[in-house]
Amino acid sequence: MQKEVGFRRNVYLIMLTILGLAVLIQVARSQLVLQFKHNDEHLKERAAIMARAAAPDSQAAGVMTDELFCLAYLGDDPPSVELKENTARTLSYLKRQVQEVDLNTDVIDYKACTAVLLATGELDALESGAGLEEFVHHGGAAFLMTTPVIGDRFHQMYRKLGIIEFEYPVLSKGVRLLSNVLIAEKGLEVGEEIVSNVSNPVELDAESTKLIESEDGIPLMWKRQYGAGNFIVYNGDKLHLKNSRGLVVGGVSMMQPDFLYPIFNSKIFYIDDFPSPIAKGIHPAIYQQYGMELPTFFQDIWWPDMLKAARLYNVKYTAAVIQSYNDEVNPPFRDPVDQEWHQLVSYGREVVKSGGEIAIHGYNHQSLQTNKAIADYLGYQIWNSQEDMEESIKEVNRYIKTAFPNFTPMSYVPPSNVLGREDGREALKKAWPEMSVIASLYDTDYEGRAYVQEFELSKDGIIEMPRVTSGYFETPYTRWLEANTITSVGVFSHFLHPDDLLDHARGRDQTWEKLYQDFSDYLERLHRTYPWMRDITSTEAGFDMVNVLQTKVSVTKEPQRIKGVVDQYKQPLYYVLRTERKIAVQENCTVQKIDENVYLVTVTGSTFSIGLGG
Ligand SMILES: [Zn+2]
Structure with a gap:
């Protein structure tokens, strides 16, 4: 009797275990199915985007308010033109209307301007009189975007800018953020090897609010009320750089009260060259530490670690497949000897199951281009014809289909960018x-080799969505670029290669344990600084980005609220709001504090309103 009960219990246990396993397998499979269903929806969405890109009014969504930003520059001065270009591009992401004024031939029409941005330090190029000062005094906002040249007009207006004393320009070293002009980065210090400016050593009056100073204490950016309006002064010469766009947006959003601007709100993470034929053989340091050859190390140590970090710190990987590391540029390309089909299947499944996406990096790593100097620099072959390139791309698509018949890759990462x-x-x-x-x-x-992009939908319907930073660890420069890009467009887009860890510079000759610690610290810090960012994969982020660019929104300000109307609302839209007022009642949106006086606004309907009190 006793024996029989024990036997029965065992049978139940075994049956339960089998049932449990079956459920687990179903769950895993349904996650895959879900991802692939997503892929179907993306294919439909793509067709809609192509249709809209071709429509004649595809640029109509570019302006969100009736404000006019008058952007003054000197057409015969290349640095001024460069600063103007970078500023105009940055303001286009904010969906603000810009009127460019070449001070060589034109004067600013202050009556038409909501704000004036001065992309030259040559104050003497302004109209005679005191038009700019009067404009600000009557409630306008002016942003002096580069070190003012000390001349007649400067002498006339420097006290109004908050300057008590000044000296002639010097090279100022590094930056120290005394404010959150870059969102969530108050206190950030970046050394002179990353940022140095030509600046006027100045002393400011008590009414000026210092936003940034150099590491040697020279005020670099400040805000000064004058009459009913505000001046923002940037006392340096670096705002023409793409890596400083966050400062431009920070300044613009601080010179007027209650400033709302759209962001893409995407945290995207690419693993280039993965899955790929992983180098076989032994790496001395890895072998010494783990007693493993490289493929085993990547499979048993590296990949589980990467998945763990993604889980802990909210990252979804977009993995860019390479089929072969041959340097073949002549067809046929079919089934190269080094392809690793089983690895494509097993890593690919896990990428998708963990919420990630499979993208294409190439049939092989030979960049698709025909410039010999660039090929020689990279040590690559050049392709003989566009047709040969096409054949290689067809082959890698065919290869991926053999592993994932129900999935169509939709994102491309060019080898070596x-x-x-x-x-x-x-x-x-x-x-x-x-x-x-x-x-x-x-x-x-x-050097002009890379395929450099803006965040945009090109006329032929391809979504240009660049990556910003790279590597297993942050550097002072990537931190600076990251902060500026998140403040200006709300994007963190990063890539690394599995074998960076074997590289002297990119792996710093550290053990994987130490490098992984740096990697985890990096993702943890990112998540702590921007917990509100959406972890998302490449194609999804691309479609959401297009939605932001194409959706026509009109925003108006009333004394007690900001109101918005969204034309053909489809899905949530994200905005940053900078305001010193209290947030009151909200309609069809949520307002989440992400820093002092800075909020993430998520718009969830076709009309929305943000109440402002206090
Ligand atoms: Zn690569």
């Missing part, structure tokens, strides 16, 4: 009609 604009890009479009997003580089490439 290099892509021929005339040939490579065209080859991709032709061979891979579902390609929706190209994710290359945001920051300026002074």
Whole structure:
């Protein structure tokens, strides 16, 4: 009897275990199915975007308010033109209307301007008299965007800018943020190797609010009330840089009360060259520490660690597949000997199951371009024709389909961030009609090799969505670029390569344990600084970005509230609101404090209103 009961109990236990396993397998599979269903929806959404991109009024959503930003510059002065260009581009993300005024030939029409941005330090180029000062005194806002030149007009107005004493320009070293001009980064210090400015050593009066100073104590950016309006002064010469756009937006959003601007709100993380044929053999340090060859190390140590970090700190990976590391540029390309199909399947499944996305990096790592100097620099072959490039792209798509028949890749990451604009890009479009997003580089490439992008929908319907930073750990420069990009457009977009850890510079010759600690610290700090950012994969972020760019919104200010109307509301839209007032009743939106006087506004309906009290 006793024996039989024990036997029965065992049978039940075994049955329960089997049932449990079956449920687990179903859950895992349904997550995959869910992701692939998502992919179907994306394909439909892509068709809609293509149709809208072709429509004649596709640029109509570019302006959100009736404010006019008058942007004055000197057309015969290249630094001034560069600053004007960077500012105009930055303001276009804020959906503000800009009127450019070349002070060589024109004067500012103050009556028409809501705010004046001065993209030159040559104050003597302004109209004679005191038009600018009067404009501010009567409630206008003016942003002096570069170190003022000490001349007649400066002598006439410096006290109104809050300056008591001044000296002739010097090189100021580094920056120290005394305010949250960059969101959530009050206190950030960046050294002179990253930022140095030509600045006037000045002393400010008590009514001026210092926003930034150099590490050697020179005021670099401040706000000064004058009459009913405000001056913002940037006492440096670096706002023409893409990496300083956050300061431009910070200044613009601080010079007027209650400033609302759209952001994309996306935290995107790419793993380039993954899945790919991982180098076989032994790496001395890895072997010494783990007693493993490289493929085993990446499978048993590296990947579980990466998944753990993603879970803990809210990251979703977009993994960019490479089929082969051969340097073949002549077809046929079919089934290269080094491809690792089983790894594509097993890593690919886990990427998707963890909420990530599979993207394409290439058939091989030979950038799709035909410039010999660039190919020589990278040690690559050049392609003989666009048709050959097309064949290679067809092959990697075919290869991915053999592993994931129900999935269509939609994002592309160019190898080495290099892509021929005339040939490579065209080859991709032709061979891979579902390609929706190209994710290359945001920051300026002074060598002119990289495929550098803005966040935009190109006329042919391809979503240009650049990556901003890279690597397993943060550096002072990536921190600076990150903060400026998040404050200006609300995007964190980052990439790394699995084998960066084997690289002398990118891995710093550290053990994986130490490097992984740095990586975890980095993601943890990011999550702590911007807990509100949405972790999202490439194609999803691309479509959401297009929604922000294409949705026509009109925002008006009333004494007690900000009101908005969204044309053809589809999905939540995100805004940053900077205000010193209290947030009162909200309609069709939520307002979440993300820093002192800074809020994330999530708009959830076709009309919305943010009440402002106090
Ligand atoms: Zn790569």
